[in-house]
Amino acid sequence: MIIGVVVTHAAPAAQLDRCLDALTVAGSLDRVVVVDNGGAAAIGDRDAVDVVRTDNRGYGAAANEGFSLAAEQGADLVALLNDDVIVRSSWLAPLVAALDRDERLGAVQPKLLFADREPTTVNSLGVAVDEYGAGHDLGSGEPDGADDPTDIEAFTGGAVVFRRSFLEATGGFDERYFLYYEDVDLSARGRVLGWRYRCIPTSVVDHIGSATTAATPERTRFLQERNRLWCTFRNGDRRTIVRATWLSVRRLRHEPRRVHATACLLYTSPSPRDI
Numbered sequence: 001m002i003i004g005v006v007v008t009h010a011a012p013a014a015q016l017d018r019c020l021d022a023l024t025v026a027g028s029l030d031r032v033v034v035v036d037n038g039g040a041a042a043i044g045d046r047d048a049v050d051v052v053r054t055d056n057r058g059y060g061a062a063a064n065e066g067f068s069l070a071a072e073q074g075a076d077l078v079a080l081l082n083d084d085v086i087v088r089s090s091w092l093a094p095l096v097a098a099l100d101r102d103e104r105l106g107a108v109q110p111k112l113l114f115a116d117r118e119p120t121t122v123n124s125l126g127v128a129v130d131e132y133g134a135g136h137d138l139g140s141g142e143p144d145g146a147d148d149p150t151d152i153e154a155f156t157g158g159a160v161v162f163r164r165s166f167l168e169a170t171g172g173f174d175e176r177y178f179l180y181y182e183d184v185d186l187s188a189r190g191r192v193l194g195w196r197y198r199c200i201p202t203s204v205v206d207h208i209g210s211a212t213t214a215a216t217p218e219r220t221r222f223l224q225e226r227n228r229l230w231c232t233f234r235n236g237d238r239r240t241i242v243r244a245t246w247l248s249v250r251r252l253r254h255e256p257r258r259v260h261a262t263a264c265l266l267y268t269s270p271s272p273r274d275i
Contacts, residue, residue, distance in 0.1 A: 002096070002161075003075040004029040005066030007059055008083040010038035015208065016083045020049060028092035029079065033069050035062040059157070060173030060182040067162075067172050075164060082158045084208035086115060094203040095161045098149065106166030106195030107187075109155045110203035112137075113144060120144040123207045126152030126199040127184060133232030133244035135184045138199075146201045154187035155197050159205045166195055180220075181227035188235035222259045225251070229264075 004023060008016050016034070020043060023032055032049045034041055037056040043049050054065055063080055070078045077099065079092065087110075095108045112123040124137035125146055137156065139146060157173075160183075170190050173182040187197060225248065232244040248264050 001030045001073065001075045002028070002077045002079065002092070003070040003073060004032040004079040004081060005063060005070060006032060006034045006081050006083055007062045007066065008034060008036050008038060008041050009056060009059075009062070010040065011083045013042060016041060016043070018086055018208075019081065019083050020046060022086045022088075023081075024048070026087050026089055026091060028090075030075075031073065033066045035066045037062045058175060058178035058182075060177055060179075061175040063157070064172045064175060067167050071164060071167075077161055078164060078167065079161045080157060080159070081205075082207070085112070085159050086206045086208070087159075088204045088206070091203045091205055092161070094200045098198055098200050099161065099163055102196075102198075104194065104196050105163065105198055106170075106190050107155045107160050107162045107197050109152070109160040109197070109199050110205050111144075111146060111199065111201040112156065112159055112205055112207045115206035115208045122146065124156045124158070125150065125201065126197070127154035127156055127187070129153060129184060129188075129236075131240060131243050132247045133228050133236050133240050134247075135181065135228075135231075148201065150199050150201075152197050152199050153191075154184050155199075157183035157186075158207060166190060169193055169195070177227050177230065178223060179227075180223045181231045185231045185235065188231070218256055218259050221256060222262060225259070225264075226262075 034049060034051045036051060037054045039053055043051055052065060054062060067078055091110055098108045099105050111125055114121045114123045122139040122142045122144055125139040127135045128138055129135050170186060173186055229244060232241055252261055
């Protein structure tokens with residue numbers, strides 16, 4: 001059984017409808033669970049869709065709620081999607097086939113393209129972590145053309161299919177991140193346990209881009225900076241930790257200084273490295 005989990009928070013109704021309509025047309029999921037941590041999602045008359053409403057404890061907490069419900073319903077695979085993702089036809093089959101061929105693949109992701117952008121442009125072919133502990137979408141901004149499966153260091157949480165046993169082994173997302181880097185952290189923790197990840201570009205989804213986080217730029221910047229440090233101190237080697245810290249110190253010279261300073265002061269408590 002394959003269950004989809006769509007996380008939404010204060011999304012425009014048309015955005016969520018577009019996501020769910022695409023999933024319905026594709027018809028490849030046994031059921032869809034919408035986890036609404038904004039309290040206002042309306043899905044209309046959709047027989048194969050359940051809605052769970054939660055307090056806003058962040059993206060990871062909402063996703064974990066969906067994972068738990070999927071496990072209770074007997075799902076072997078769980079597809080996690082942002083509400084601003086539109087799947088294309090036959091998007092799921094190549095991902096499932098990749099998981100079937102390799103039991104050590106814990107997660108596979110499709111090729112994410114920027115929606116409504118001409119010429120067709122890549123959003124993500126996976127995530128790589130640089131020498132400062134910062135995560136970057138592979139291929140972002142490049143013309144579309146990737147077709148070959150590629151092993152990746154980390155997956156993007158915007159569109160990914162998990163093996164249930166991977167989620168059970170890792171415990172899912174660390175909910176303290178709230179937003180940003182929870183996917184990089186989960187990828188790193190899974191690699192320690194011997195799991196691997198792959199991008200399958202023959203599976204294609206379109207990504208609109210989040211208007212919700214764009215409306216709160218200082219909050220977004222704080223979470224990105226603090227969580228980069230959290231994730232690095234938890235999963236990085238000594239050299240990366242030193243470089244990540246030095247980058248944060250350098251950023252204190254630039255606006256928004258208060259946001260950068262707060263991120264530096266608060267990243268140590270409570271820190272995921274203490275688990």
